[in-house]
Amino acid sequence: MGTEPEKLWDGRFSESTDAFVEAFTASVTFDQILAAFDIEGSIAHATMLCEQNIISTEAFEEIRSGLLGILDEIREGQFTWSVALEDVHMNIESALIERIGEVAKVLHTARSRNDQVATDIRLYLRHAIDQILDQIQALAAVLVTLAERETETIMPGFTHLQVAQPVVFGHHLMAWHEMIQRDADRLRDCRKRVNVLPLGAAALAGTSFPIERARTAELLGFDRVAENSLDAVSDRDFAIEFCHAASLLMMHLSRWSEELVLWSSPLVGFIELPDRFCTGSSIMPQKKNPDVPELVRGKAGRVYGSLMSLLTLMKSQPLAYNKDNQEDKEPLFDTVNTVRDCLRAFTDMLPHLEPDRDAMREAALKGFATATDLADYLVRKGIAFRDAHHIVGRLVGIAIQSGVDLSQLELSTMQAVSDKIGSDVFENLTLEGSVNARAHFGGTAPSSVKDAIARAKEDR
Numbered sequence: 001m002g003t004e005p006e007k008l009w010d011g012r013f014s015e016s017t018d019a020f021v022e023a024f025t026a027s028v029t030f031d032q033i034l035a036a037f038d039i040e041g042s043i044a045h046a047t048m049l050c051e052q053n054i055i056s057t058e059a060f061e062e063i064r065s066g067l068l069g070i071l072d073e074i075r076e077g078q079f080t081w082s083v084a085l086e087d088v089h090m091n092i093e094s095a096l097i098e099r100i101g102e103v104a105k106v107l108h109t110a111r112s113r114n115d116q117v118a119t120d121i122r123l124y125l126r127h128a129i130d131q132i133l134d135q136i137q138a139l140a141a142v143l144v145t146l147a148e149r150e151t152e153t154i155m156p157g158f159t160h161l162q163v164a165q166p167v168v169f170g171h172h173l174m175a176w177h178e179m180i181q182r183d184a185d186r187l188r189d190c191r192k193r194v195n196v197l198p199l200g201a202a203a204l205a206g207t208s209f210p211i212e213r214a215r216t217a218e219l220l221g222f223d224r225v226a227e228n229s230l231d232a233v234s235d236r237d238f239a240i241e242f243c244h245a246a247s248l249l250m251m252h253l254s255r256w257s258e259e260l261v262l263w264s265s266p267l268v269g270f271i272e273l274p275d276r277f278c279t280g281s282s283i284m285p286q287k288k289n290p291d292v293p294e295l296v297r298g299k300a301g302r303v304y305g306s307l308m309s310l311l312t313l314m315k316s317q318p319l320a321y322n323k324d325n326q327e328d329k330e331p332l333f334d335t336v337n338t339v340r341d342c343l344r345a346f347t348d349m350l351p352h353l354e355p356d357r358d359a360m361r362e363a364a365l366k367g368f369a370t371a372t373d374l375a376d377y378l379v380r381k382g383i384a385f386r387d388a389h390h391i392v393g394r395l396v397g398i399a400i401q402s403g404v405d406l407s408q409l410e411l412s413t414m415q416a417v418s419d420k421i422g423s424d425v426f427e428n429l430t431l432e433g434s435v436n437a438r439a440h441f442g443g444t445a446p447s448s449v450k451d452a453i454a455r456a457k458e459d460r
Contacts (some may be wrong), residue, residue, distance in 0.1 A: 027088075040220065045111055089113050153169040154361050192223065197213060199216050203320075243332065296346070370429045376388075
């Protein structure tokens with residue numbers, strides 16, 4: 001790489017850094033992703049220094065112009081990153097000195113890498129959360145559109161993975177919609193604690209210069225300023241909180257994935273996934289593997305791991321900043337990338353999901369899915385629910401022995417168990433009768449699902 005760049009902190013050292021230690025302690029291979037945010041923060045810091053008469057207007061103009069030029073180089077892929085300069089901050093500062101000369105050195109007045117990196121990460125994560133929120137709403141729109149198409153499609157609802165009661169497919173999809181709206185709420189709430197400015201805390205104790213932190217916060221769009229300088233440089237709660245919210249989001253996507261994998265199996269056959277989101281087998285030519293939902297399901301564990309990494313990273317750190325915190329970035333960056341990729345995969349895949357409505361209906365006819373409706377029918381005839389439950393249980397046993405569904409039992413057979421059962425009972429044993437009977441807020445009746453869809457559209 002030619003002559004080793006001069007380090008900006010080596011004044012008190014009498015020997016060069018060991019080559020292995022230099023590589024071991026460097027972070028530029030992964031923290032260069034922060035470059036644009038680092039430059040944004042530096043320009044805001046320089047603006048404030050100039051307005052406070054800490055640096056001259058001429059110095060500010062040169063610094064601003066030089067930083068924007070470096071940003072262009074980075075975006076065009078023309079910037080040379082040096083491991084010897086350790087991190088994104090020192091690489092940019094060194095390049096600025098090379099570009100505009102000694103005047104660049106005043107930029108670091110009233111600032112430390114400690115508050116600088118804390119600011120960069122918050123700027124990065126705020127941007128990432130905004131992107132993820134946009135992706136969640138795009139996925140939510142896909143779910144609403146799909147649910148609207150399937151408000152009349154009857155499928156079995158499950159508990160314990162056993163057929164429980166009939167529901168409509170649109171209702172099931174709107175359950176997914178509810179999950180990701182909670183995820184969006186958590187991320188919006190997390191963003192409030194991300195959007196706090198640490199810059200001005202310097203290394204840990206603040207600075208002796210007459211800075212105006214509120215102005216820097218205004219320039220960078222932060223809601224408020226971190227109040228305690230020690231906490232400002234060492235706090236990573238916001239990153240842990242984000243990874244927690246991301247873990248819940250991934251848990252939801254993993255649950256969806258599990259259902260898609262099950263439903264697309266020929267043994268179930270509820271749905272067909274688009275070919276372009278599946279892969280084949282190297283040995284079995286008939287296979288169509290649901291690799292995308294399987295990978296999303298697997299990547300949930302990756303995000304959980306990042307959450308545990310950050311919790312473990314922080315659990316024993318004394319105040320204030322410690323080098324350990326260099327290890328916060330890779331788990332955080334990986335979580336952001338993983339969540340974005342998984343949301344994109346679902347948003348692209350779900351519009352092309354093809355349900356087999358006949359297979360869903362056939363499955364709903366199995367497992368005595370309308371047994372609860374029969375119990376409810378008996379309650380309306382004046383029988384206490386516990387007694388009605390027992391009567392229906394006996395009828396289910398008879399149906400099992402006879403190899404038929406409840407709706408196929410003879411009326412006389414049912415009346416032999418309860419004389420409260422009349423010929424009108426069969427209206428309550430149809431799939432349509434079952435779902436239509438649940439026409440309340442949050443119920444599975446097509447009318448209720450349509451209402452839920454309308455509310456979702458209004459909330460966009």
